[in-house]
Amino acid sequence: MARTSDPNAKVDLLRAAEAVFVERGLDHAKVEEITARAGKSKGAFYLHFESKEDAFRQIVETTLARLAACLDGGEAMQVAAVAEGPALLEALLDHDVEVFEFLWQNRALIRLLGGGGGSASFSYLVEEFAERCRGAVRRTIAWSAERGIVRPGLDVDLVSRILSGAYDQVARHVVRAQRKPDLRRLLGEVQHLFMHGIGGPAVRESDRPVRNASKTVVGRGRGGARTERRARPRKKEPARS
Amino acid sequence: MARTSDPNAKVDLLRAAEAVFVERGLDHAKVEEITARAGKSKGAFYLHFESKEDAFRQIVETTLARLAACLDGGEAMQVAAVAEGPALLEALLDHDVEVFEFLWQNRALIRLLGGGGGSASFSYLVEEFAERCRGAVRRTIAWSAERGIVRPGLDVDLVSRILSGAYDQVARHVVRAQRKPDLRRLLGEVQHLFMHGIGGPAVRESDRPVRNASKTVVGRGRGGARTERRARPRKKEPARS
Amino acid sequence: MARTSDPNAKVDLLRAAEAVFVERGLDHAKVEEITARAGKSKGAFYLHFESKEDAFRQIVETTLARLAACLDGGEAMQVAAVAEGPALLEALLDHDVEVFEFLWQNRALIRLLGGGGGSASFSYLVEEFAERCRGAVRRTIAWSAERGIVRPGLDVDLVSRILSGAYDQVARHVVRAQRKPDLRRLLGEVQHLFMHGIGGPAVRESDRPVRNASKTVVGRGRGGARTERRARPRKKEPARS
Amino acid sequence: MARTSDPNAKVDLLRAAEAVFVERGLDHAKVEEITARAGKSKGAFYLHFESKEDAFRQIVETTLARLAACLDGGEAMQVAAVAEGPALLEALLDHDVEVFEFLWQNRALIRLLGGGGGSASFSYLVEEFAERCRGAVRRTIAWSAERGIVRPGLDVDLVSRILSGAYDQVARHVVRAQRKPDLRRLLGEVQHLFMHGIGGPAVRESDRPVRNASKTVVGRGRGGARTERRARPRKKEPARS
DNA sequence: TATGAATGAGCGTTCATTCAT
DNA sequence: CATGAATGAACGCTCATTCAT
Incomplete structure (x- = not known):
């Protein structure tokens, strides 16, 4: 260097x-x-x-590496098993805030990456990173399941994908904001929403164990019946995001 | 001639x-x-x-227009107020499946759009479309709240963002899949997850109304206390995704 | 055809x-x-x-041909030797007016030709025509010299060139005019100027036969002395015209 | 470096x-x-x-600027009022020779300009320059009239146009010549022709003051009668040349 | 080492001309 | 014949990269 x-x-x-x-x-x-x-x-x-592309790659890789380091802090914390129950949620939230602080600091570049890097040639870099993130999310979920924080029987693959997407969207929002949002409050709400769902009274009674996906299932997967899914989908924004 | x-x-x-x-x-x-x-x-x-860019724009706009039409089918359904409770969820799911069928049919192009269109010049098109989708999601949530399907007191803005992100992520997954996934099952699970959350026993007892965001709140906004959020955030995949 | x-x-x-x-x-x-x-x-x-150029050539050639025919009317008149002295000048003027009427009728195209045809490829056509015109002028001068209308001893080559240039300039002026000028008056003045020169009292006394050019000389070419030219040149507008 | x-x-x-x-x-x-x-x-x-056109413009403008500077030398001389009568004519001739020397040096380019620049797009440049030249000629004539060198009562506008045209034609001739012509002799003859006209004995007796054009007239414009022009026009070379 | 003038492959676009119908 | 869709050679210009100084 x-x-x-x-x-x-x-x-x-x-x-x-x-x-x-x-x-x-x-x-x-x-x-x-x-x-x-x-x-x-x-x-x-x-x-x-070496070339213009090389400079781009260096920038992207550096940033992703730092972001990855930031993310890994969370897993380290898990290993340390610092807390339990609500305190654990709080710890996870702390970590989220930390990551989003990083995103805010590097928002310009993150914004670019969010747009595919401005060229088709490097979207693979971003894709790879997204995949890596999903992996981290998946591990955290599995780990959380063992500690009773997340419901057993979940399709980890799917849940991790959904969580990633949701946080991704929140990240895009933060990264584009004119003024720095109250990250702790924002992320806290997201956490809460995921923990409790958005279902209202009309749906609540139908609560039932989720089903046995063919995917990896957390916990004993004792997930009883539920043949007909019922859940409660939402409109979505599938393209692009 | x-x-x-x-x-x-x-x-x-x-x-x-x-x-x-x-x-x-x-x-x-x-x-x-x-x-x-x-x-x-x-x-x-x-x-x-007119030009290479014109061709690109035509392709993107056409596809987004068709997709938008597809999405609007859902709102039409809402207007018709076809059903209630679980049946309503099922109807929403039907619509989601329809949209994802469209995505699967056009997966190559959707994939491109997901990457920002392969050029910085047109990402705005995708951004606009994403925004439009969020709007549709927001309306559906508000509408659902009135029918008791989603919990009152939600921060609609945030929830719509999260839902959009989650579905976006699922869409990206579908669009990249080698074989066509079982869309109904997949979307059903997503719906269920959102309706019920992923919280496990260690968290459930702490169930409580969400808080009074400064954002639009659905329902009577009677959202009591909850000063300290606790929820249960997740790792996120902020960049790109 | x-x-x-x-x-x-x-x-x-x-x-x-x-x-x-x-x-x-x-x-x-x-x-x-x-x-x-x-x-x-x-x-x-x-x-x-045959081609775009062919169309252009046809247009130009046709117009030049008609113009040439128009010009030739003058030579025919000369052959007919219709008049003498002042009446002859008047006859020549009539012819000039006729030619300029033609120019006025076709002013748009003539204007184009005056600009080189808008392409380097066909300026030769115009050049050739100009040369042809000079030839006609030269013949008229020679013929006029025999009839005592123009002073003997003139360098026909040079005079024809000058006359051509002057009329060319007048033609350009006419062809660009917004309203049709009084051609007879205009051309009459030109004729008069050429016949009598523009010299004032300070120059008149120095009147003397022109010199013995190496070029064709009209009349007996007895052009005596005049070793040192003195004449009275003018500023000129050499480029373009 | x-x-x-x-x-x-x-x-x-x-x-x-x-x-x-x-x-x-x-x-x-x-x-x-x-x-x-x-x-x-x-x-x-x-x-x-900047572009091909830019290069062309630079070339043309540079040349025209130098040519303009060359032409202006003549006006400077006038201001100095160096001489009178025949000596003045000689001075004017000197200047003409100088200008034509310049033309000869730059004959290739001048030739191009004479053809409209080889494109319709820039003929305006040449037109403008021609106009400028006519202005210089006009000033010289007016100035000469005051010094008795040119006859009073002339239609300056017309005369300047004719002179410009004549010199333009001579310039075109010089610029195309294979060998360098004897510029001083050539221009001297032109000067002489203009000062004395080309009229022969059959016309001379009809000598008379020119008429009062509606255009600017030099001198007292006392121009008597002369309703019927008589002069002695010439064939002309109207198109292009 | 640092500079920035020089290079030239590469590509978008135009438009005269052809020719199937 | 008449038509106008289709063709493809041609060319202006860009810009990443090189390298003499």
């Missing part, structure tokens, strides 16, 4: 590149604009990056 | 264009590749489209 | 083509615009013309 | 561009041919010019 005489050069370029990528997307970003903003020469750019 | 115009020409071009856009993204798609696949000349392309 | 079913087709096309050529110049004129204005199909265009 | 910029690059490109424009006209000139002749890359062209 840059044993260059100007140790700031690469940082300046990365900053400028991020700004330009965010504004124009990878394909429409011009190396010249990046170097101009960084106050560097075009040559300097190629001294630090 | 002139050489009778090939009535399939535009359709062929649209098909080929869609395929190439899906594979390469708008910016990296070459007009020549599109026309070659369609078995047409480059000139033919400009006989039907 | 068009044994086409629609005998007006070619005429319509020529008219439209002329209009478009005048507005845009040969290179920027689009065949489609021509046919659209003529209310004909593109195929019809190629039924009557 | 970067590869030291080739100080000749732009000059080389301009030279090559001029040559190609002269040969093909603006519209048919290919950037690639220009760069090939200049021994530069296509990119180099766009390093110095």
